[in-house]
Amino acid sequence: MSVTYIDAIHQAMAELLAEDEKVFLYGEDIAGKFGGAFKATKGLAEQFPGRVLNAPIAEDAIMGVAIGAALAGMKPIVEMQFADFGTLAQNQLGNNAAAHYYRTGIPVNVTLRMPCGGTPGGGPYHSQSVEALFAHYPGAHVLCPATVADAYYMLKQAVQIPDPVVFMEHKFLYRWLKADTWLEKDPLPIGRARIARPGRHATVVAYSAMVPETLKAADELAATSGYSLEVVDLRSVKPLDTDTILASVARTGRLLVVSEDFPWGGVAAEVIARVTGQGYHLLDAPPLRVTSKDTPIPYHPDLWKAHRPHSGHIVEAARYLMSL
Amino acid sequence: MEMARAFDTKLSALYKAGKIYGGVFTGRGHEAIAACEGVYLRKGHDVYTPFIREQAGRCAWGDSVLESARSYFGSALGLMRGREGNVHWGNPREGTLAPISHLGAMIPVVAGMLMAKRMQGEKDFVGVVCIGDGTTSVGATHEGCNLIAVEKLPAVIVVTNNQYAYSTPNHQEFACKSLCDRGVGYGMTTHECDGTDFLQTLEVMGRAIAAARAGEGPQWVVAKTLRMCGHGEHDDASYIPQELKDRFADRDPLAVARRQVQEQGWLTADEIAAIQAECADEVQRAVAQAQKEPTPNPATEDWSATSWKPTRY
Ligand SMILES: Cc1ncc(C[n+]2csc(CCOP(=O)(O)OP(=O)(O)O)c2C)c(N)n1
Numbered sequence: 229m230s231v232t233y234i235d236a237i238h239q240a241m242a243e244l245l246a247e248d249e250k251v252f253l254y255g256e257d258i259a260g261k262f263g264g265a266f267k268a269t270k271g272l273a274e275q276f277p278g279r280v281l282n283a284p285i286a287e288d289a290i291m292g293v294a295i296g297a298a299l300a301g302m303k304p305i306v307e308m309q310f311a312d313f314g315t316l317a318q319n320q321l322g323n324n325a326a327a328h329y330y331r332t333g334i335p336v337n338v339t340l341r342m343p344c345g346g347t348p349g350g351g352p353y354h355s356q357s358v359e360a361l362f363a364h365y366p367g368a369h370v371l372c373p374a375t376v377a378d379a380y381y382m383l384k385q386a387v388q389i390p391d392p393v394v395f396m397e398h399k400f401l402y403r404w405l406k407a408d409t410w411l412e413k414d415p416l417p418i419g420r421a422r423i424a425r426p427g428r429h430a431t432v433v434a435y436s437a438m439v440p441e442t443l444k445a446a447d448e449l450a451a452t453s454g455y456s457l458e459v460v461d462l463r464s465v466k467p468l469d470t471d472t473i474l475a476s477v478a479r480t481g482r483l484l485v486v487s488e489d490f491p492w493g494g495v496a497a498e499v500i501a502r503v504t505g506q507g508y509h510l511l512d513a514p515p516l517r518v519t520s521k522d523t524p525i526p527y528h529p530d531l532w533k534a535h536r537p538h539s540g541h542i543v544e545a546a547r548y549l550m551s552l
Numbered sequence: 553m554e555m556a557r558a559f560d561t562k563l564s565a566l567y568k569a570g571k572i573y574g575g576v577f578t579g580r581g582h583e584a585i586a587a588c589e590g591v592y593l594r595k596g597h598d599v600y601t602p603f604i605r606e607q608a609g610r611c612a613w614g615d616s617v618l619e620s621a622r623s624y625f626g627s628a629l630g631l632m633r634g635r636e637g638n639v640h641w642g643n644p645r646e647g648t649l650a651p652i653s654h655l656g657a658m659i660p661v662v663a664g665m666l667m668a669k670r671m672q673g674e675k676d677f678v679g680v681v682c683i684g685d686g687t688t689s690v691g692a693t694h695e696g697c698n699l700i701a702v703e704k705l706p707a708v709i710v711v712t713n714n715q716y717a718y719s720t721p722n723h724q725e726f727a728c729k730s731l732c733d734r735g736v737g738y739g740m741t742t743h744e745c746d747g748t749d750f751l752q753t754l755e756v757m758g759r760a761i762a763a764a765r766a767g768e769g770p771q772w773v774v775a776k777t778l779r780m781c782g783h784g785e786h787d788d789a790s791y792i793p794q795e796l797k798d799r800f801a802d803r804d805p806l807a808v809a810r811r812q813v814q815e816q817g818w819l820t821a822d823e824i825a826a827i828q829a830e831c832a833d834e835v836q837r838a839v840a841q842a843q844k845e846p847t848p849n850p851a852t853e854d855w856s857a858t859s860w861k862p863t864r865y
């Protein structure tokens with residue numbers, strides 16, 4: 229039997245609710261038999277009466293409620309229906325929750341789950357990756373799990389962290405990504421990147437749904453050229469594990485960063501800025517990035533596939549990188 | 553009220569002498585409203601979210617002017633340790649939230665605290681959120697108030713209509729006849745009072761807070777006054793017509809309250825004078841202390857914005 233990425237998220241929430249009476253879930257359409265737009269909370273309202281609460285369509289207020297509840301000692305887990313609407317909660321998350329520890333000395337233990345990333349037909353407002361917007365503000369941690377086990381363990385760890393944590397769950401991975409189990413012998417702590425595939429000729433840093441895409445690209449490149457890519461799965465974009473990236477670049481001498489987000493001021497730019505700043509001498513070629521295009525995300529699947537990075541783009545960029 | 557007025561007067565002088573970093577925001581004209589909120593609340597049990605002009609409410613709630621002075625001077629010994637200043641201070645562990653600047657943003661935070669208290673089985677608590685006429689136009693205000701009503705929380709929204717939002721008069725802020733209509737729209741019980749009339753405000757606020765505490769659902773109080781100062785001390789409020797200022801000249805809430813408490817036989821003129829002297833002394837002491845306390849040190853400052861940090865290997 230196999231389990232999916234969304235099963236892992238569901239399981240993590242069920243366990244969190246069972247283990248800690250301070251945990252409650254709050255969001256739009258998550259309660260009752262309905263269980264959320266993506267069914268991540270299905271059955272939990274019945275299993276944990278009074279602890280899975282429906283909210284009005286008011287993203288700013290939902291996040292505000294979570295902050296207040298956390299200040300009163302609870303550990304709310306908020307679901308945004310789509311990460312795209314998270315922009316409306318951004319003021320509360322960035323200016324209120326994330327700023328609170330520095331301003332007052334009291335951290336705000338909220339977890340903000342956001343279904344992000346593109347799926348065919350999603351269009352401009354049901355496809356975005358907003359991790360860079362949320363990582364921009366000081367005071368929050370931003371997680372982007374790319375495996376079934378990480379979806380499970382990182383959500384559980386997120387709630388143990390007393391600060392605001394933004395948990396970016398990729399919608400495409402929800403039911404596409406499968407594994408035998410979410411359990412792992414030695415789960416990594418948050419803040420550590422993972423070498424998803426060892427390689428010798430170039431380091432490719434990716435996160436979220438770009439990890440499986442990059443692994444596919446690495447297989448293709450190995451099969452057709454003999455180049456082997458080392459794939460680093462960031463796991464969390466903030467904290468950013470610069471050490472693991474630099475160690476990999478020290479081995480390969482080349483860096484490609486892959487992100488599904490728009491190019492401007494994104495995670496890819498941040499990774500490249502850090503590697504060039506701290507490891508310029510390790511690089512044998514200019515660092516490159518593959519991101520989505522600098523336009524809104526198009527609706528038609530043919531346009532969307534060209535807009536969003538996929539394994540073909542990554543192979544092409546890696547070949548170019550090897551030629552430099 | 554006397555303490556707040558004494559403090560504001562002192563702050564204004566300090567501002568003009570160039571002794572304060574950034575702006576100074578006073579509550580002249582708001583004292584009766586603020587005091588009548590705070591006086592009905594229990595520190596450590598209720599939730600209170602003061603707004604810009606709530607010094608009298610903070611005093612009535614039980615916070616000393618020393619903390620307010622520390623906030624303005626950025627004292628390292630203050631609750632905000634120089635990281636936050638002026639009116640943006642609070643003590644969430646005791647029930648006052650440290651407001652962020654974004655107007656309306658604290659409304660849902662109070663809702664969250666009240667929801668948590670309900671989940672934790674607490675009883676008889678109430679939350680007071682203070683907003684201004686201008687803040688009723690902000691999207692966050694609508695989201696927060698609607699949510700409070702949907703959740704039937706024991707909250708009192710105090711809307712102080714001081715007729716201006718910075719330089720903007722009421723008719724450029726909203727088009728409904730009365731701000732009470734907003735409360736009706738949310739499904740809240742509404743109340744209205746003349747916020748310059750201390751006794752009336754005391755009575756209305758008492759009724760609203762008692763109703764919320766008794767489980768009668770959220771209450772919406774519109775209290776009218778005039779902002780009898782600039783938006784901040786940098787602002788001469790020359791945009792407020794002189795005839796409006798004149799109309800409120802004999803309605804200074806402090807003067808009205810002094811007269812009313814004597815008429816009620818609660819205090820004599822001598823007792824009021826003694827309170828004023830006491831307040832002036834306490835303000836003087838608080839400001840002197842805050843001014844001589846250590847300031848934050850950038851070299852030893854903990855420049856981390858999170859309490860949790862990843863383990864490095
Ligand atoms: C969202 C937001 N927009 C603008 C401001 C700048 N600002 C601070 S106070 C203020 C006026 C507020 O008016 P009102 O709510 O009537 O309160 P009052 O100052 O009259 O007490 C403005 C525009 C802000 N702090 N937040």
Ligand SMILES: [Mg+2]
Pocket residue numbers: 684685686712713714715716717718
């Ligand atoms: Mg106003």
